[in-house]
Amino acid sequence: MTTMAHFEMCPECRREYDDTSDRRFHAQPNACPVCGPQVRLLDRFGHELHAEPGDPILRTAQMLRGRAVVAIKGLGGYHLACDPFDAEAVRTLRGRKARQDKPFxxxxxxxxxxxxxxxxxxxxxxxxxxxxxxxxxxxxxxxxxxxxxxxxxxxxxxxx
Ligand SMILES: [Zn+2]
Structure with a gap:
């Protein structure tokens, strides 16, 4: 029933999930680096940015410093993020969200x-x-x- 629903757990995670004595028993976001979600950086068209080397999280941080507005997908949905000290980036985000003066x-x-x-x-x-x-x-x-x-x-x- 969560965004984790389509991930097939590996045998180790499945064992934790099914074990009533395990603290991860029926923990819906149970996953590990083997079977869980991977971090990827996509452009606005959904294409993976393969051309640029490096950690996608570091690349995202660099993009935020370069005035980008980034959508970060998590368990509960998306967070839109920008550099709060960059007036141009904040203006772009406020315009896109039609959120003129409500605090972010x-x-x-x-x-x-x-x-x-x-x-x-x-x-x-x-x-x-x-x-x-x-x-x-x-x-x-x-x-x-x-x-x-x-x-x-x-x-x-x-x-x-
Ligand atoms: Zn796993």
């Missing part, structure tokens, strides 16, 4: 990096450090080089 999620390495980028109250820090790690709306620091805010959409006058 920001991925950070750890709490220290979050605190470099945003103001964090003790309550927000507790949420960010909790096992649930929910998305928390934070006040951004203005002295770290964010691109200018996207202008808010103008509201139409009722008389027009």
């Amino acid at each position: 999620g920001l991925m950070a390495r750890d709490l220290a990096q979050v605190e470099e980028l945003c103001r964090v109250t003790p309550e927000e820090e507790e949420l960010l450090s909790s096992p649930a790690r929910p998305i928390v709306l934070l006040e951004r620091r203005e002295d770290v080089g964010w691109p200018p805010r996207w202008p808010r959409a103008r509201r139409r006058s009722a008389s027009c």
